[in-house]
Amino acid sequence: MDHAVETTLTVNGTRITRRIAPRVHLVDFLRDELGLTGSHIGCEHGVCGACTVRVNGDIVRGCLMLAVQADGCTVETIEGLSDSKELAPLQQAFHEHNALQCGFCTPGMLMAAQDLVRSGTKPTRDEIRAHISGNYCRCTGYQAIVDAIEATINGKG
Amino acid sequence: MGKAELPLHAPGTKVDRGYIGESVPRPGLQRLLQGRGAFIDDLRFPRLAHVAFFRSPYAHALVKKLDFKAALRAPGVIAVLDGRAVAEYCTPWVAVLAHLKGIKSPPQHAIAIERACWQGEAVAAVVAESRSQAEDAVALIEAEWKELPVVVDMDDALAGRNVIHPDLGDNICFKREHDTGGVDDAFSSAVVVVEETFHFGRHTGVCLEGRAILADYNAGEHSLTVYHATQAPHMMQDIFSRHLNIPEANVRVITKDVGGSFGIKVHVYPDEMATAAISVMLRRPVKFVADRLESFLSDIHAREHKAKVRLACSKEGDILAFDLDDVTAIGPYSVYPRTSGIEGNQVVNLTGGPYKHQKYRAKMHVVFTNKNVTCQYRAVGHPIAVALTEGIVDIAAQKLGMDPAEFRRRNLIADDAYPYTFPSGIKFEKLSHHKTLDLLLQKMDYKALRAEQAELRKQKIYRGIGLASMIEVTNPSPAFYGVGGARISAQDGATLRLEPTGMLTVMCSVTEQGQGTEAIFAQIAASAVGVSLAKVKVITGDTGITPYGGGTWASRGAGIGGEAVLLAGRALRSNMLDVAAAMLKMDKAELDIAGNAVVHKLTTEKKLELAELGRVAYFRPDTLPLDFQSELTVTRHYTPRQYGFTFTNGIQASLLEVDPDSGFVKLLKHWCVEDSGTVINPMLVDEQLRGGVVQGIGAALFEECIYGPDGQLLNGSMADYLVPMAGEMPDIVCAHVETPTMQSQLGAKGVGEAGTAGAPGAIMNAINDALAPLGARVTRMPFTPERILKALKKVD
């Protein structure tokens, strides 16, 4: 009845094989099956960005991808990119600028921000705002987040 | 005199303020930055069951029949329950308060019995092994409904042709009238009389984390542990205890990380009560996390108001009187236990607040409708009161041909006029309207902006500058809820414990929801005791551990919880010095604590490491004098009592551009000058303001729960209900005036709601300033492009 499909994927460097019901989206799989609860659920209709994870190097909405679609894919989450220290500069800037309050949006926000950091461009503040415009934060009002990303990219303190 | 012994704000003294006033980053954030927080939905429990609710598709209907047969057969289903089944375990409540005279509301059950009064009200619960399975079964519930007449519009509610709760007689939940007398005379003698009606769209909190509760009943000890995303753990402990009939001491409420609250998570929600009851009934842990769609249907909404306001003014520009008529629609129930009468009550209290007129009359009706319930949401009543005050003030200034800043300067209560009683009856200890106005105008370079605006108008670029002065309720005393009979604590407590290694553990009843409460408690505790910040660990959000207290609401965390921490810190420091004096055989008065050590007060020579003090006190007390007992755990409490509320003041300004062709508004910049008393951590205060301002901008430009004539919510998803996102928000400049409150030693007032209180009014005035040369004005929030185009008569 649950039509489970055997799926093999690499999550934060570890190869994982599971039988997964197709209706389970990637974030529920990461959270419920793998215990990686850093990726959050804020809407499940693609609007808030709290679920942002990286698949094969690109950021995606984890709630808008079925876990079975990740078969053969490399998935990276906030936990993985924290351990690898890839996010360390952004995390430090977020900390110093108080770019998080409740922290619920933060993992998704960091994934989106790191996408911009990795692009190697020198974005303006407006471009930073545009890049994170799909990530909702109710707490901060965004300015501190923009400041933190700007500081990370442009070395501005 | 040693550090931190004086009131921090004592005039004429130079006190070592330690970390007070420092922008230190919040400790402990790495957890959240690495996705290693502990939000309710992150917790894992054996035998955890999940609840999903079957919610009414109708705004008002009788439940003729519920058929659970198919649902009960669905895979993974543990139980399917209706209102009667849950009522066996959970008693209903009535949300009224004695000091809101005449307020009425019918009893409300955890799950509605027989009748649903709004679309989204839960009428059955499915418990299953997973959330998906519970939802599958919800879809299999068959219901027979009989639709009832629907009251959607507030004027219809007031007219009362259809009465939602016939037992109550009419649709009026609460009404209040206030009159200083002399208002009619003031209006008839005034040279300038202006009048306008303002509409405020019903909107909601949209916390990124949905409401969440995990209740774990232990039948062996008849105890209930509730992991709850709430702002008020002790209040919920009391409520679970009384309504589920479990002794108070057997109920423990634990609040770990909370993904935003803003007042949304301080109320009693029927579906959350049902979840707790179901845990008791099924004797296992049960979890409910509201998904986004049901959040829109069941999180409290707020601020649906229609207010007519009149202002009388002399020819010189002195405001003589305000006259207000406000109606607000709250849904079918007053919300427990704070009631839904408070928001309107605040509008009456606060309207006209910054100004020195003496005549004031207000009339306010709170009416029932068949929409989702409304209640207290960040800045309760303030955004309404500020917008309609500042809106009508600008209209008056315009009519007089006076600059809005000058008009305010003329009418704001003088900075030396305190203590002051405002005509609505509220009392101000000490405010600084003129200082904040001056600082604002200087920060924004008001004159230059006006010149630029005039220049750009010639090129048909329509910029607007909007100001909004305000007063704000913070640090509420028991006058807010307690006097009305609500079991809501106005006092808070802090326990400080010196650990053997010289570290400090702080346990406080105020909770952390991201504002940085724990960080400022650490700053205060470290400063009061004399240790470094890294030595302090703060624990909040656990009724099993912390002292009793109110929690987080009404901008009270720093001012009340912070004061309790300060008092406990000073007491602990004194006790530590007693130990040191005994160990060193010195006079206590010669000793002080600084830099994690006991030092000589005059020479600052280091006498004793705190780790050594701790070691001796805990492990070798045999070496201390026989008649000496160390007390290295100290608890102190604090309740503000001299004033009902410790009012703050501030002023905001918005600069924006309106495109008269499209009706689109582009926000260019925003300023916020606030006087919240002693600033403990300027960075955190600024970030509270910024986040609050953006929430207020949401109300002004985007957010509205839109209902159809049948009471159906038409935009209940994040795709249709628009929240502010990064792309459209301006940078926000913050600045401060510090007028500490003399009621406490810390001197801190609240700041969490100020941004949200003032922003909608500032935005509205800026839009109307931009539209003024085009002869248009908007008064209905949110100011959508269409509403602006209609005001410009570009479309009908």
Next chain:
Amino acid sequence: MKAPSFAYAKAKSLAEAFELIERPGARILAGGQSLIPSLNMRLASPELLIDITGLKDLQGIDRRPGGLRIGALVTHAQLQRSDAVDQHAPLLLQAAAHIAHPAIRNRGTMGGSLALADPAAEYPACALALNATIVLVHRRGERRVPAAKFFKGLFETDIRPGEILAAAEFPKVERSVFLELARRHGDYAIVGLAGVADASGRRIAYLGVGATPVFAEQASRAVSLNAALELLGRDLQPQADLYNSSATKLHLAKVLLSRAWTTLSKPH
């Protein structure tokens, strides 16, 4: 809300996809950026999802004589990075920047957008303005449908049972303008305009004004802006949405027309 239960199959070849698509309750899954939200809201309940994202035949952007062929599976992000699109159909590039946000553009596809035919979406209006040809494949062969005939109603296209949208072909048009009015960055627009001009004339299409993207035939042919504004009222009978009346939408469509006019009216 969680999606209802369904089965899943990833097609390894077009032939397999054609076979799977015949099964009852089968539905194609491409980028999933429209389909999965509707599953998560339980607005759709397919029995089988056929994941076509592995099909090589539906990928890639190819230059053709006189134009461009864009495979159905080309994502919005791939399109944005394509030099070929920049040179041959800059309109699409301008439009793609308005579609949602980076994380969504990384998965959402051209084919999915055309097949869904959301009247507020960017690509369908572009396809209409550019006179694109939609290439549909079926077990029994290929069918080529001009954009003007492809969009038939609200979320309704000319795709017949058993057909898969394989590609869209766009003739080369260099002069183009894409404008839209959206309340927030990346939102579906209230109204949008996709306009192109070449020696044969102007073609202006609108999004957000009806059940389908709408070609503003009369306004496109107008000799002056004033005439075009006048005629636009005959081309468009916009449907109101939650926040905007029909009159507001028409007004905004005119505003966009005024802004686009100069670009579309330069002499050749």
